Amino acid sequence: MEIKKFFDSVIITLFIIILSIGIFFTYESYKNEESEKIKDLKKDMNIISNRLFELVENKKYILENIDNLIRETEDIKKIIKTIYDFNKFDLKYAYFSSTKGDLYVYPKINIPKNFNPLNKDWYKLALNNKKVIISHSYETPEQKKIVFTLSKVIKKEGKVIGVVGLDLNSEKINEMLKSTVQGKYYNFYIIKKSNRELLFNNTMDKNEIKKIEIKKEFDVVKYDDNIYAYSEIIPDIYIISQFNIDILKTNVIKRMSIFVLISILIIVIFRYVYYNFLIKNVIKPILVISESMNNFSLNIKEKKVPYFSNKYKIKEINLISESYEKLIGTMIASFMNFELLTDEIKKVYNRLKNVNEMFYEIIKLITMLDNEDLMMEEYFESVLNYVINHIEEAKYGSISIIKNGKWQYIAAIGHNIEILKNLEIEMNIDLKGNRDTVNVLSFDEIFNYDKDILNKDVVDKLELATKKFKYALIYITDLEGCSLVISVETIHEKGFSKDSQEIFKAYVNLAKIFLYKKFELTKIENIYFNFAEKLASIAEGHDDITGKHIYRVGEISAFLAEKMGYDETFVEKIRKFSPLHDIGKIYVPYEILNKKGKLTDEEFEIMKKHTLHAKDLFADDRYFDMALNISLYHHENCDGSGYPYGLKCEQIPIEAAIVKIADIYDALRAKRPYKESLSHEKCVEIIIKGDNRTNPAHFHKEILEIFKNYHNELDKIWNEINNSGGENSGIKN
Missing domain, CATH: 3.30.450.40 (GAF domain)
Incomplete structure (x- = not known):
């Protein structure tokens, strides 16, 4: 009976497992269906908003150019009829109301005597606006079904003569929406974001419209049991689709109920049939064999193989008994051969160890x-x-x-x-x-x-x-x-x-x-470096007479970095990105950049912000990390007297410290509208000993030492780039 209890517990456990798996996969199915529904919704909304955009823009274009038609003919009724005839697939009505309230509608409809178009939104809003106005109107004077309306004030010889309105055909819009979603359970609405005015399908409650927060051009949101997707058609006009999640939940509950019922039925039938079979044909024969196995250890010790004379009805039971006999014989032989196999096992182990080491090293290479x-x-x-x-x-x-x-x-x-x-x-x-x-x-x-x-x-x-x-x-x-x-x-x-x-x-x-x-990677880096050169040309166009300053700074910076022992990658990057050190100056007003006299305190504060403007260009792009460091920090001084942050030497990125001395050296040597050029010897003297503006304490000690030792080579580099003439005429000592 213990076997029976065990079997019952197995059945219960199996049922719980099957039920849990069913619940899990049903839930996952629900989430997947919901996710797929959202994907479909996004795709459909993209198509719908594009098609509605084309429709609205087409009608706006007609209204924006209607003044030209009025200049050609004074028959406004003929113009209204022509507009409708050429656009009757999309339009429900085209109409014109004069400033006196005379209303002409095409195709003609019965207009109540008390109907005053001058009180309608489409008229009032258009009258006070030069542009095309989008609002809602009603398909009939009874005001039962809203329509999407575009209207525009009409002037003749500068004088307002009335307002033209176009009602989009709701049935055609509905046909277009249905053809796009192809039978999916969506409700569509068109609203005006600014005042939450419904322009199409007035079945949505106003409170429900207010719940939908529209923050982007396109998004999908969930409220209560509904999924809403909205997409901008044109500014302030949005298409909203609604899908009720209860449809998905109902389908899931149905599938889950069917699964549970089928599982219970299968478990009950399985237990009845299999339990009867187990008792009669398995449990009883196994008990007989089990008794014979009680002497297993004794048989091994005495090297004695038992023999079962009974033949059981179930083939597998016979196999168990035969396997038991073979097991005893095999184990006896295994004990005898164990020592012979030990050496072979060691060889296999060593080979597997070598293979494992090889895989480890391959993984290491892959990681590299x-x-x-x-x-x-x-x-x-x-x-x-x-x-x-x-x-x-x-x-x-x-x-x-x-x-x-x-x-x-x-x-x-x-x-x-x-x-x-x-x-x-x-x-x-x-x-x-x-x-x-x-x-x-x-x-x-x-x-x-x-x-x-x-x-x-x-x-x-x-x-x-x-x-x-x-x-x-x-x-x-x-x-x-x-x-x-x-x-x-x-x-x-x-x-x-x-x-x-x-x-x-x-x-x-x-x-x-x-x-x-x-x-x-080389391709990507070349693209970034080419872009860097284009940006450098922009900066050059603002603040360089000959355009050579940025290239001299680049080559001098690369030379100093190489002498400091940096690798080829670092040297190449600083050569490429140091020309961007003053890229922020493209944001500085032209009159300040090119002022010949001394800058006022206010102007100098504006000029200093060119370092901070670099973040607008390079932030969040890891390929321009060095360019950002150079542009942002190359006016910092090691003694903390620099800008924009007043950093100390150890806080300043080394690439910015290198470009600083290269920039100052070239600025001293180069001729500018506001200064004469200096000789190489005078520039070296100012940088090493200082003057009323430059102090040796401003520079990184190691870079300054390399500058001292190799300044003759820097002179050669400067002259090679500048040998075509230009800035250096009339050098002063």
Whole structure:
């Protein structure tokens, strides 16, 4: 009976699990349906708002140009009829009311005697406004059904003669909406945001309209049991769609109810049938076999295999008994063979350990792909190291690139990389070997081929730099504008195994991905740098006579950064972005920038804000982080006397401190409308010793020391850029 209780608990647990899964998936189904409904709503609303925009803009255009028609003919009724005839698919009525209240409607309708158009919104609003007015009107004088109305005041020879109105055809709008949503359960309304005036479909309660907060041009919001989507047609006019969530909830409840009923029915039938079967054909035979298994330990100890003479009705029960007999026999044999298997297990373990290490290192290489500042040489050297560590036969290796007819080595293990990097190898033909596959070539095959395509001097240097090997795995692939060549060599006579070739392929793919990513990043950086140069030209146009100031500052800043020991990436960035140091001046008034006399205190405060304006251009763009630092902080002084924040030396980004001294040096040397140029020697003296404006305490000590040591080289750089003439005429000492 214990088995029966266990089986009942399993049945109950199974039912709870099935019910929980059903509830979970039903809920997820509901959320997915709701999400899909919102997506459909967004898509439909985009189409509808565009179509309504075209419709409204078309009618606005007609009204905005109606004065031209009146100048051509004085028959206003004919104009109204012509407008309707050409737009009757979209219009319900076209009408004109004179300032005396005379109303002409086309197509003609019965107008009550007490109907006064001068009291209607479409007339009053248009009368006091030069533009086309959008409001609501009614399809009939009984005011049962609202229509979307556009109206405009009409003048003749400067005098108001009346108002023309166009009522959009609600049925046609409704047909357009239905054709777009194709049977979906939406209600649509058109409202005026400013006063929450309904322009189409007056079935929505005014309080319900007020609940919908319209903050954007387009959004989807939920209130109570409704989903509302709104989209701007034209300024102040919005289309709103409404979908009742109860429809989704009802469908979900129906599906859940059916699922629960079916689950209960299946569980009840399953329990009845399976329990009877279990008692009769499983439980009783197992009890018999169980009694025989009580002596399991004794059988193992005595190495005795039990025998079951009974044949049971169920095949599986017989298999259990037979399996038990075999189990005893197998375990006895296993104990005897255990010691023999120990050594083999150790070998398998060691092999799995090596594979695990290889996967770990591959993951490490994949992680390195995300490092945008990682140099190509460093990554390729890591790839070679891992390849040689995990390919048993591998001894040496190299990675090279063929680009623009030049063959250049990037990294090598075992070979002399210094000689290989300095080789100038011209390549006008394709390398031997199939593309995008592993080629196995001998040392002699490779160098005999090299002798056929390269000059003797290059081949001699290649042989000098290359370690002797027997065979090489070579992989050649063509990427964008170049070919990647990866080679791994062995000194073994048997060459490389198939497993080794597969491992080689795995690492080759990582090298390809890295190089491809580098090319893509280079493209992006070039786009940003080109944009930086355009911005620099804008700044130059405001405050530079010859346009050379920004380029001199760029080259001088790059020179100082290089002498400070910064890497090539940093030096290139400061060369590109230092010309943007005064980009904020595009926001400074022209008369202040070009004032020849001394600036007033108020004017100088405006001028100083050019540093803060850089944030308007560069904030939130990580590619312009250095440009932002330079533009924002290059007027800060190390003693805290600078602007805009009065930072101390350790708070100032190093790139801004470098550009500061370059900018001041060039400003002193350059001729400006408000000052004469100074000689190189006088500029150096002012920066090192100071004057009434410049103080050595303003500068970063290390940068100032490099300036002192290399100022002659800076003079050469300045003159090379400026050698075309211009600013430097008439230098004063």
